[in-house]
Amino acid sequence: MTVLVVLIAVVGSRPGGANQGDVAASDPTLQTAEQATASVNSTDSGDDPDPVNPEETVAPETTAETAPTTTAAPVTTVIAAPGGPAWPGPGQVALTFDDGPDPTWTQPILDTLARYNVPATFFVIGSSAERYPGLVTAAVNAGHSVQNHTWGHPYLTQLADDGIAGQLSGTDDLLEGIVGKRPSCYRPPYGAADARVDAVAASVGLTKVMWNVAPNDYLSPPPQAIVDNVVARAGALGPSSPLVVVLHDGGGNRQATLESLPGMIEALSAAGYTFTSLC
Numbered sequence: 001m002t003v004l005v006v007l008i009a010v011v012g013s014r015p016g017g018a019n020q021g022d023v024a025a026s027d028p029t030l031q032t033a034e035q036a037t038a039s040v041n042s043t044d045s046g047d048d049p050d051p052v053n054p055e056e057t058v059a060p061e062t063t064a065e066t067a068p069t070t071t072a073a074p075v076t077t078v079i080a081a082p083g084g085p086a087w088p089g090p091g092q093v094a095l096t097f098d099d100g101p102d103p104t105w106t107q108p109i110l111d112t113l114a115r116y117n118v119p120a121t122f123f124v125i126g127s128s129a130e131r132y133p134g135l136v137t138a139a140v141n142a143g144h145s146v147q148n149h150t151w152g153h154p155y156l157t158q159l160a161d162d163g164i165a166g167q168l169s170g171t172d173d174l175l176e177g178i179v180g181k182r183p184s185c186y187r188p189p190y191g192a193a194d195a196r197v198d199a200v201a202a203s204v205g206l207t208k209v210m211w212n213v214a215p216n217d218y219l220s221p222p223p224q225a226i227v228d229n230v231v232a233r234a235g236a237l238g239p240s241s242p243l244v245v246v247l248h249d250g251g252g253n254r255q256a257t258l259e260s261l262p263g264m265i266e267a268l269s270a271a272g273y274t275f276t277s278l279c
């Protein structure tokens, strides 16, 4: 499969300024929603679980994810697909970190990745990136990919088209201003994206990137449990199957995530995987 590229005029503008994003990002209901969803999807769903059916929506090798989900979409949707820049190749693993940058956790995670010389992909929240641009710069300077996780972490499916475009374009504008490069990919908060969201994202030039390994690090299990979950999932997906692991460097206490990284990287390396960034 190839990634379909659609060039459509940008329809959105930056969302209503820092206050809106800041309020949304720090709103305690955000945590509440994530915890509530988490309790429903107790397996393999991550902090950004698809509220409907994470497995079917996430698995990129299924037809549902690699083929356009609807022929009625006003524009061709852009999705991550095997063989494209937004999905790893055989034997490759992409560690992805959502919900940062965070003043406590992002830098230690960058330090750990540097120790192992492992590239990763950070899906950042625009309002947080505005507050901590130095962490965005640090990630890019260290060779990581920094991509779009919306401005204020809303359920995009609950927004009008112009709201979706604003959440995405505002974050793109900010990141381009910080690092001089515009994101090409986004990850929808909670994995919540339907054909309409896909179409709007495509219209602003963004490819959706989901995941196929979700060790629920945001629930702060013992670090070894996170490692074991990833290793078991890799085994279930089969030898050399591309892995996209969803982890979190923001949105809560990420000590467990941080402490899981050495074991995770060592285990996957021992199993023959190499590490890559996306987009």
Ligand SMILES: [Zn+2]
Binding pocket: 047, 048, 098, 099, 149, 153, 189, 190
């Ligand atoms: Zn998120």
